[in-house]
Amino acid sequence: MEIVWKLITWKLKIKKNMFFPKQKNVKLKILKTRRGNVRLPAFMPIATRGAVKNLTPEELKNLGAEIILSNTYHLFQKPGLDVFKKIKGLHNFMKWSGPILTDSGGYQVFSLSHKRKITEKGVKFSSEIDGKEIFLTPEKVIDIQLAIGSDIIMVLDECPPYPCSRKYAEKSLDLTLKWAERSKKHFNLKTIHYKLKTKPLLFGIVQGSTYPDLRKKSAEKLIKIGFDGYAVGGVSVGEPREEKIKIIKLCAQILPKNKPIYVMGYGRPDEIVEAVKFGADMFDCVIPTREARHGRIYILNEKRRLKIKNLNSKNFYKTLQITNNKYRLDAKPLDKNCQCYTCQNYSRAYIHHLFKTKEPLGQRLATIHNLHFYLYLIKQLQK
RNA sequence: GCGGAGAUGGCGGAGUGGUCAAUCGCAACAGACUGUAAAUCUGUCGCCCUUCGGGCUUCGCAGGUUCAAAUCCUGCUCUCCGCA
Numbered sequence: 001m002e003i004v005w006k007l008i009t010w011k012l013k014i015k016k017n018m019f020f021p022k023q024k025n026v027k028l029k030i031l032k033t034r035r036g037n038v039r040l041p042a043f044m045p046i047a048t049r050g051a052v053k054n055l056t057p058e059e060l061k062n063l064g065a066e067i068i069l070s071n072t073y074h075l076f077q078k079p080g081l082d083v084f085k086k087i088k089g090l091h092n093f094m095k096w097s098g099p100i101l102t103d104s105g106g107y108q109v110f111s112l113s114h115k116r117k118i119t120e121k122g123v124k125f126s127s128e129i130d131g132k133e134i135f136l137t138p139e140k141v142i143d144i145q146l147a148i149g150s151d152i153i154m155v156l157d158e159c160p161p162y163p164c165s166r167k168y169a170e171k172s173l174d175l176t177l178k179w180a181e182r183s184k185k186h187f188n189l190k191t192i193h194y195k196l197k198t199k200p201l202l203f204g205i206v207q208g209s210t211y212p213d214l215r216k217k218s219a220e221k222l223i224k225i226g227f228d229g230y231a232v233g234g235v236s237v238g239e240p241r242e243e244k245i246k247i248i249k250l251c252a253q254i255l256p257k258n259k260p261i262y263v264m265g266y267g268r269p270d271e272i273v274e275a276v277k278f279g280a281d282m283f284d285c286v287i288p289t290r291e292a293r294h295g296r297i298y299i300l301n302e303k304r305r306l307k308i309k310n311l312n313s314k315n316f317y318k319t320l321q322i323t324n325n326k327y328r329l330d331a332k333p334l335d336k337n338c339q340c341y342t343c344q345n346y347s348r349a350y351i352h353h354l355f356k357t358k359e360p361l362g363q364r365l366a367t368i369h370n371l372h373f374y375l376y377l378i379k380q381l382q383k
Numbered sequence: 384g385c386g387g388a389g390a391u392g393g394c395g396g397a398g399u400g401g402u403c404a405a406u407c408g409c410a411a412c413a414g415a416c417u418g419u420a421a422a423u424c425u426g427u428c429g430c431c432c433u434u435c436g437g438g439c440u441u442c443g444c445a446g447g448u449u450c451a452a453a454u455c456c457u458g459c460u461c462u463c464c465g466c467a
Contacts, residue, residue, distance in 0.1 A: 048419050069418070107418040115420085128420045159418075205418090236417040244417095264418035271417080286419050293422055294415085325412070355422095363422060 028281060029382075031229070031260050033067075033099040033151045034198050035091070040260065041276045043378040044069040044101060044284040045371055049078065050094045053289055054364040055371070057096040063340075063368065064375040067098055069284045072144050072154075073105035077127055077134065081147050089149025101152035101284075102145045105136050106205065107265065110159035110237065118158060120175065138179040139186040146190060150200055154231065155183035157205040162238040169209035176207045177221050184225050201228035203262060206251050209234060210243050219254040229260040232280070236265055245274060252279035269298065269377055270314045276381050288374045292366035295323040295355050298373040299335040317373075322366065327352040340372035341365075 031038040045052045045060060048071045052060055060068065070090060079093075087093045090100060109116060109123055116125045122137030138156040145153040157176045160169055187202045194200075204227035208214030222230060232251045235244050248263055252275075255261050262282035263275050272283050288298065297320045320327075322334070330348035342351070342365040354362030 044418095046419065053419085053422085071419080074419085101418095103418045108420090110418090112420070154418080157418095231418080233418065238417095262418090267417055283418095285417050286421085287417055290416065290419065290421065290423085294424095296416080321414085323413095358422075360422070 025257055027257050027279070028260055031281070033201060035097065035099045035151050036066075038066045038099060039382050040281040041272075041378055041381050042067055042282050043272070043374050044282065045374075046070075046284055046286055046289065047094070047096075047100075049074050050090055052367075052371075053293065054360075054367040057094060059368070060096070060371075061098070063371050064379060065098070065371070067101060067152075068096060069101045069103060070148070070150070071103050071105070071108075072141055072148070072150075073103075073108045073125070073134075073136070075102075075148055076105075076136075076144050077129060081144065084147050084149065089147075091149055099151040100149070101203075101262075101282075102148055102150035102154060103264075104141045104145070104154040104156045104205075106154070106157035106159050106233065109157075110161060110234075113161065118175070120178075122156070123158075138183040142183055142186050142190060146200070152201045152203060152229070153187065154203050155180050155205055155227075157207055157233055159234045159237065160207065160209050162210070164209040166211060169207075169211055169214055173208050173214050173218055176205070177218065180204050180222060181225055184227070203227055203229040203231050203260075205231040205233040205264070206255075207234050208247075210239055210247060212246070212250055215247055215250055216254060219251055223254075223256065227259070229262060229282075230255045231262040231264050231282075233264045235263060236267055241271075244271070245278075248275050248280060249278045255279075269317050269374070272377070273316075273381065283378075285374075288370035289367050291319075292370040293363045295321055295362075295366065296370075297322050297334050297366060298370050300337060300373065300377075322348060322352050322362075323355045324352075334366075334369050335373075338369065338372065340369050342369040342372075 029040055031040055031042070043065075044067050045055075045065050047068045050070060052068065055063075075084075075090070084090060084093065091097060105123070108125070109118065112125060112128060115128060116123050118124075122135055122140070125134040125136070126132070127134055136156060141156040142153060156179050158172045160172045164172075184202065184204075191199050204222035204225065206215060206218045206222060208216075208218045219230070230251075232248055235247060244267075248266075252261055257279065260281045261279060263280045265285060266272065266275060266280075266283050267285055268287060272280075272285075275283070291298075298317055299320060300317050301315060320334070327348045330352070332348055333343040333346065334348060334351065335343055346365060351362050351365055353359075354365070
């Protein structure tokens with residue numbers, strides 16, 4: 001009798017697995033990290049040097065941020081790894097208890113291109129702070145991120161510029177793929193003693209510039225190596241909108257749907273909405289914070305109750321330049337429908353004045369508003 | 384009163400015969416920003432015409448020298464510093 005029962009349950013299990021073969025086509029809704037779950041899609045405010053400019057981690061949390069991004073290259077230079085060893089990681093250092101994703105320094109290969117040299121072994125930078133030489137290899141970058149205490153570790157890649165010749169894109173991709181392989185190997189070696197629950201995640205990065213076949217090759221190779229998530233890198237480095245969308249769409253089609261897809265450094269609000277429709281899950285971008293500091297304010301056109309179907313149009317939002325003279329006497333809040341701290345308390349005229357007189361509070365209030373805008377938007381997309 | 388220095392576009396301040404509508408900084412006005420070398424960067428900034436370009440009026444005021452003056456000369460007005 002017992003044997004029969006076992007047989008039945010065994011058969012049921014098999015059937016169940018046939019219905020859901022590893023759930024490959026089910027879109028991921030939640031990303032599990034060792035420091036808690038992240039609802040997808042997610043937007044990660046950027047704390048390059050361990051701080052989202054103008055905000056405390058507590059304020060960030062109140063704005064609804066579930067995960068933030070930090071940077072290997074910059075943290076390695078300052079404060080340096082000895083500090084993270086002493087203070088026990090970035091989370092403790094900056095008092096942020098949620099997950100942290102760290103970028104590998106691959107973007108600095110692009111943005112500091114005049115100060116670095118790429119070889120098969122790694123990238124040699126001459127520091128923009130003191131000119132000192134910094135040598136990063138795929139292995140070293142993993143070690144640094146482990147020391148920082150990152151929850152999502154990015155592999156070292158080369159983010160090629162745009163436009164990029166076919167020949168260079170191929171060469172660059174070959175190197176990036178080799179580095180990806182080495183990264184995975186090194187990561188496994190270094191985390192072999194970690195318990196499953198406490199192990200950080202490792203993400204690979206798809207490159208290949210604007211060439212679809214290279215992107216395809218890149219994605220397929222990374223899947224073969226096997227990562228906890230996949231990023232689309234090298235997007236928004238100056239290419240036209242259609243090119244970006246084409247690449248993101250292609251990558252999202254190829255990459256597994258039960259793993260998070262992270263479009264790096266992306267994007268404008270409408271671009272994010274579009275990418276989510278194609279299957280992208282994670283984003284980070286300097287736009288809301290940097291533009292806030294420069295006085296550009298994001299405003300929703302729709303009334304409250306924003307729903308994803310209302311976001312079809314590119315015009316669901318607009319921007320306003322608060323430094324413009326026309327806001328000098330404007331007693332309205334930045335956005336009359338916005339529930340953020342800034343809009344609940346302050347007028348455009350006041351924020352305009354703070355900017356004109358270079359009071360840092362202006363940038364702070366604008367940052368709060370713009371991040372609220374982005375995080376509110378992403379929340380609507382989670383529904 | 385005597386001696387010295389100076390007056391330049393919204394402000395500060397270059398320029399001391401043609402290349403000056405006048406360097407530069409600030410202010411003003413606008414724009415850009417996509418894994419943050421970014422509280423940054425770019426443009427405009429005497430007036431008029433549609434851009435290239437062209438025209439007009441400017442360097443305290445009034446004359447003068449010169450082909451040509453913000454720049455040289457004369458007078459005037461004002462400001463600052465020192466001495467009485």
